Amino acid sequence: MAGPVWQFNCPVSVSAQSDCVTLAHGEGGRLMRRLLDHVIHPSLRIKPRFADAAFLRPTGNRLAFSTDSYVVSPLFFPGGDIGTLGVYGTCNDLAVTGAIPRWLSLSLIIEEGLPLPVLEKVLQSVAQTTAECQIQIVTGDTKVVPHGEIDGLFLNTTGIGELIDPIPPGPEGLQVNDVLIVSGPIGRHGIAILAAREQLDFQPAPASDCAPLFPAIQALRSAIGSEVRALRDATRGGVTAVLHEWAIASGKTLFLDESRIPVDSVTRSACELLGLEPLHLACEGTMLLAVASTHAEQAVSILRTIDVSRQAAIIGTVQPRTIAPVIIRRVLGREQSLDEPTGAPLPRIC
Amino acid sequence: MKYLDEYRDGLRAEQLMARIRSVVTRRWVLMEVCGGQTHSLLKHGIEAGLQDVIELVHGPGCPVCVTPVEVIDHAQELASQPGVTLCSFGDMLRVPGSESSLLQVRAQGGSVKLVYSPLEAVTFAQQHPDKQVVFFAVGFETTAPATALAVLQTHQRALKNFSLLVHHVRVQPAMEAIMQMPEVRVQAFLAAGHVCTVMGYDTYASFVERYRVPVVVTGFEPLDLLSGILECVKQLEAGTALVVNEYARIVRPEGNLTARQIVDQVYELTDQTWRGLGVISQSGYRLKPAWHQYDAARRFPFRQPSCDETQSVCHAGEVLSGRMRPTNCPSFGTRCTPESPWGAPMVSSEGACAAYYRYRLPIIN
Amino acid sequence: MCLGIPGEVTRWIDRDPLLARAEVRFGELHRVCHLACVPEAEVGDYVIVHAGIAISKVNPQEARRLFDEIDKFELQHELASDIPPPCNSS
Numbered sequence: 001m002a003g004p005v006w007q008f009n010c011p012v013s014v015s016a017q018s019d020c021v022t023l024a025h026g027e028g029g030r031l032m033r034r035l036l037d038h039v040i041h042p043s044l045r046i047k048p049r050f051a052d053a054a055f056l057r058p059t060g061n062r063l064a065f066s067t068d069s070y071v072v073s074p075l076f077f078p079g080g081d082i083g084t085l086g087v088y089g090t091c092n093d094l095a096v097t098g099a100i101p102r103w104l105s106l107s108l109i110i111e112e113g114l115p116l117p118v119l120e121k122v123l124q125s126v127a128q129t130t131a132e133c134q135i136q137i138v139t140g141d142t143k144v145v146p147h148g149e150i151d152g153l154f155l156n157t158t159g160i161g162e163l164i165d166p167i168p169p170g171p172e173g174l175q176v177n178d179v180l181i182v183s184g185p186i187g188r189h190g191i192a193i194l195a196a197r198e199q200l201d202f203q204p205a206p207a208s209d210c211a212p213l214f215p216a217i218q219a220l221r222s223a224i225g226s227e228v229r230a231l232r233d234a235t236r237g238g239v240t241a242v243l244h245e246w247a248i249a250s251g252k253t254l255f256l257d258e259s260r261i262p263v264d265s266v267t268r269s270a271c272e273l274l275g276l277e278p279l280h281l282a283c284e285g286t287m288l289l290a291v292a293s294t295h296a297e298q299a300v301s302i303l304r305t306i307d308v309s310r311q312a313a314i315i316g317t318v319q320p321r322t323i324a325p326v327i328i329r330r331v332l333g334r335e336q337s338l339d340e341p342t343g344a345p346l347p348r349i350c
Numbered sequence: 351m352k353y354l355d356e357y358r359d360g361l362r363a364e365q366l367m368a369r370i371r372s373v374v375t376r377r378w379v380l381m382e383v384c385g386g387q388t389h390s391l392l393k394h395g396i397e398a399g400l401q402d403v404i405e406l407v408h409g410p411g412c413p414v415c416v417t418p419v420e421v422i423d424h425a426q427e428l429a430s431q432p433g434v435t436l437c438s439f440g441d442m443l444r445v446p447g448s449e450s451s452l453l454q455v456r457a458q459g460g461s462v463k464l465v466y467s468p469l470e471a472v473t474f475a476q477q478h479p480d481k482q483v484v485f486f487a488v489g490f491e492t493t494a495p496a497t498a499l500a501v502l503q504t505h506q507r508a509l510k511n512f513s514l515l516v517h518h519v520r521v522q523p524a525m526e527a528i529m530q531m532p533e534v535r536v537q538a539f540l541a542a543g544h545v546c547t548v549m550g551y552d553t554y555a556s557f558v559e560r561y562r563v564p565v566v567v568t569g570f571e572p573l574d575l576l577s578g579i580l581e582c583v584k585q586l587e588a589g590t591a592l593v594v595n596e597y598a599r600i601v602r603p604e605g606n607l608t609a610r611q612i613v614d615q616v617y618e619l620t621d622q623t624w625r626g627l628g629v630i631s632q633s634g635y636r637l638k639p640a641w642h643q644y645d646a647a648r649r650f651p652f653r654q655p656s657c658d659e660t661q662s663v664c665h666a667g668e669v670l671s672g673r674m675r676p677t678n679c680p681s682f683g684t685r686c687t688p689e690s691p692w693g694a695p696m697v698s699s700e701g702a703c704a705a706y707y708r709y710r711l712p713i714i715n
Numbered sequence: 716m717c718l719g720i721p722g723e724v725t726r727w728i729d730r731d732p733l734l735a736r737a738e739v740r741f742g743e744l745h746r747v748c749h750l751a752c753v754p755e756a757e758v759g760d761y762v763i764v765h766a767g768i769a770i771s772k773v774n775p776q777e778a779r780r781l782f783d784e785i786d787k788f789e790l791q792h793e794l795a796s797d798i799p800p801p802c803n804s805s
Contacts, residue, residue: 198464203738203745269742272351273764274440274466275718332360332572334395339708342688343453346440347466349493349718349766350385350413350698351742353721353761353773362785369788386717411717439766467767469749489766492717495752496766502733544717547763547771570719577781599778600719600763600771609752609770 021114026144035142039116043123044106044130046137054138056103058162064099066090067158073151075122077196079188079208083125085284086155088210089235091133095214096231096287098168098221099161101133106140107156112147122153133212135159164221171230171249171290178229178318179296180254183216183287183309184209185264186239187271190281190345195270198347206266211285216309220289223302227295234283237341240326241280242288244340247325256316256328256338274347279328279338281345290318353599357571358394366576367396370583371403378586379405379535380579381528381672383521384542385412386570388702392709394572396579404579407535407672408705410524411542413488414441414698415670416624421517422447424652425486428515429460431650435478436515437463437471438486445697468500468514475504475512484646487514492544494518494635495609498616501637501644513646516637519622521545522553523633528671529561536672538582540568540575543597548613550605554593562591569597616641625694626666664693669702676703683707719765721773722748724756739764 025035041048070086080088091101106126110119130137188209195206213233221228232242239261243254263271263278271278285308291299296314303312324337382388388408391397397406410416426447429436436452443452443464456462461481465471468485475483487497497514504512521542528534541551546567554565564585568578578596585592595601613635622634637645663681668674676682676695686692688704695701722739728747729736735750739762749768756762762769 198466200466201746204743206744265743269351269744272354273720273741273744273746330394331358332363332394332396332399334399336393336395336398336709339688343444346443346464348441348698349439349466349489350441351721352723353778356782362782365785365789384717467749469767490717492719492765492770495770496749496768499733499749499751499768506733542717544719544763544765544770547719573781573785577784596781598780599774602771606752606771608754612752 019116021110021112021116021119021144023112023144023146026110026142032142039120040108040123040142043120043127044137045127054103056138056160061162061164064094064097064161064163065158066093066097067156068093070155070157071151072193074196075118075152077192077208078205079192080210080284081122081125082153082155083122084129085210086157087126087129087133087135088212088284090157090159091135092213092233092285092287094159094161095212095217096233097161097163099163101135101159101161101214103138103160104130104135105156105158106137108140108142109150109154109156110142110144111150111152112144114152119153129212133214166226168228168230171246173229174246174250174252174290174318175229175292176252176318176320177293178290179293179314180256180316180318181289181291181296181299181303181312181314182234182239182262183213183289183303184285184311185262185267186234186283186286187263187267187278187281188286189284190238191267191270191276193282194274194345194347200347202266202270204266206270209283209285211308213285213287213308216303216306219306220299220302224291224295224298227292228299229290229292231287231289233287236282238281238283239279239288240338240340243326243338246290250318251321253319253322253324254316254326255319256326258328258330260313261315262311262313275350276345276347277341280341293317354571357569357573359573363572363576366573366580367399370400370576370580373580373583373587374403375587377403377405378583379407379537380540380582381407381409381536381538382540382568382575383409383411383525384545385415385698385701386544387411387540387542387568387575388705390570390572391575392705396572396575398710400579404583407675408669408702409672410528410624410627410670411490411521411545412670412695412698412701413490413493413519414445415666415694415701416519416626417442417445417488417517417694418623418625419448420652421515422452423449423654424647425515426450426452426455426460427652427654428484428646428650429455429462430458434482434484434650435461435463435474436484436486437465437468437474439488440464441698442486442488445694446691468497469503472500472503472507472509472512475509476507479511481511482649483512484650485512485514487516487518490519490521490542490545491549491613492547494613494617495548495606498612501616501641502612504644513644513649514637515646516635517622518617518635519624520619520633520635522557523630524624524627525557527627527630527633529563531671531673533673536563538564538566538586540578540582541565543567543569543574543601546595546597546601546605548605548609550603551593551595551601552603558591558593564591565593567593567595567597567601569600626664626670628667666693666695669695676706677710679703717765719763719770721761721763724750724758724760724762726758730754739769
């Protein structure tokens with residue numbers, strides 16, 4: 001069983017599981033250093049520095065600071081893995097606030113017994129996506145917890161970005177007649193995870209949309225920066241959750257037109273089959289944005305020039321507050337209240 | 351998607367609605383039997399769009415809503431037993447038993463596996479001979495062929511570690527029970543299209559004769575629902591009471607004989623308890639004696655009898671029999687919400703209360 | 716109560732009476748479904764799938780009837796003259 005990485009000087013107690021992470025790897029000392037030197041640092045393609053904190057040199061802009069933990073199960077799914085998610089997720093959080101993602105921390109919480117190749121594969125994804133997002137991992141941490149306490153591997157990433165003016169005012173700044181846009185087909189991450197976790201055996205396997213939003217946001221803001229009111233990546237709870245947050249923050253009613261909401265055919269079919277509402281499903285590379293009505297068409301044309309937002313579409317408008325925070329015009333043309341999702345989506349037969 | 355999208359056509363829906371309006375001379379009370387129909391009527395705004403001419407009341411056709419607390423408690427007890435994996439449809443995971451839900455049991459370390467099909471549970475049992483796998487077999491006649499098939503496949507594969515906790519219910523006896531209630535207001539039924547897909551609608555002839563109410567076999571898409579409603583009001587206006595099939599692309603008069611045969615091979619009729627409605631004669635299926643070896647209730651007898659449900663303040667029984675509108679319940683939307691449901695109709699997305707909570711605008715004219 | 720979705724049988728896998736399985740296409744998604752209750756279905760037929768098993772075959776002639784009736788009625792009443800044909804795309 002001994003893999004090439006662990007052919008040297010391992011204490012006898014770990015040799016039986018030498019191709020897995022053990023509790024001893026998390027206890028500091030030589031084993032820990034070997035894990036760092038032979039697995040983590042090479043996989044991440046970074047050179048170790050022996051300091052307890054990273055030194056950053058901002059260019060003078062205000063900073064944005066965001067943290068998120070990633071506990072996705074399964075660790076690997078069509079379209080990505082926990083590593084890609086951990087980097088894109090935090091970079092997207094920075095990008096939607098109006099920042100250029102610059103520095104990232106990476107904390108690993110590893111379940112005892114996790115095969116090293118799995119860890120390496122996740123870290124290689126992290127390396128690839130940080131390169132793609134041009135964000136630098138500057139600090140990190142590794143812990144190992146006893147078998148059964150977590151599901152394989154958890155990640156935490158914390159990101160710092162430099163804010164670029166004009167900073168979008170956010171949902172509090174929504175104005176009547178502003179236009180709501182989604183940057184692409186919704187619900188793809190939610191369906192991909194559900195199908196993978198519950199082994200629903202769909203062909204083709206639905207793929208997550210996880211992707212960096214920064215390029216699209218940069219293109220949009222450099223063209224019509226002052227007309228962008230708010231941006232948000234529609235993660236847990238999907239587009240619905242963001243709409244409800246925005247309705248509360250702005251005190252307005254958000255109107256949607258169901259027929260204009262982009263849903264790709266695989267997500268659509270899976271939702272029909274499982275009785276799910278695509279608006280409630282998570283996205284990981286798709287955002288909701290509000291722009292001034294005068295610039296809505298231009299915003300969509302700009303977004304459509306960027307790969308990640310090629311299918312951007314206007315889906316609704318901001319209106320004075322009426323009886324419900326979010327109202328949707330369903331396919332028959334009738335207006336209905338759109339409620340927030342309750343808990344994680346579960347497939348139903350009824 | 352073919353056979354779905356064209357039945358959601360807005361223009362034709364408007365035409366059907368106009369036709370319904372042109373036919374009615376008074377406001378009629380229709381019951382849609384199936385929770386899936388309730389969901390669709392609310393989601394698409396049909397219920398609100400016709401409310402001045404049609405009162406739609408919601409039927410008992412929601413297995414999540416009618417499965418008794420005791421059965422849910424039993425399922426939870428099984429999920430908590432070492433070595434047992436309880437497989438269930440996603441629908442049942444959030445339903446409150448007397449103390450918690452299957453999701454909460456899973457959070458506390460219970461073994462609950464979500465499956466899309468009972469036959470996946472059989473495959474899971476085959477792949478895990480070290481585990482006892484129990485499938486939580488709830489649902490109406492539509493679902494019974496799938497669970498019956500699970501029994502037959504288990505037998506053919508000689509699996510010793512698969513069993514079913516069966517609480518199947520039948521629609522027609524519940525409709526009879528509703529018609530026998532003293533304050534019944536239902537004037538016509540939209541019969542549950544997918545139950546009829548399996549069982550056919552021949553058996554409604556005597557029902558219609560006895561109670562003098564139209565029964566219209568109805569599908570689930572907006573145009574299906576509207577054509578079912580139109581047929582009901584045409585009959586009501588003409589004073590007739592007939593069984594008519596408005597879901598003929600799917601439903602045959604005799605149903606699906608192969609499916610019925612599979613159900614008959616495995617199940618026999620039994621009196622069944624309905625949450626909120628009580629015991630209804632011959633309203634359920636249980637495993638025939640030949641299949642008792644696959645009966646989870648025999649393999650793992652229920653140890654923890656449930657608490658008294660009568661202390662509940664939930665008006666589910668009245669809602670499920672069309673005697674109370676969800677919005678008229680004193681707890682609706684205040685003390686009872688999907689986040690903290692007092693009763694099952696607020697849990698499942700096709701439960702009448704949850705459908706109202708989700709889709710109706712807060713102000714109801 | 717009973718979610719049933721139409722899909723097209725694209726490939727038979729097993730025609731054993733109890734274990735009958737076929738690949739069914741729902742829009743652009745394919746999934747293996749059990750066909751023990753609809754053993755007569757052939758490739759190209761649409762079936763209604765509930766909880767992973769097919770419970771009925773769609774009758775294409777009957778499927779058109781509703782549109783014909785709506786359209787006939789509309790013509791009679793001259794309420795509309797430009798009704799598009801039903802959408803047959805998946």
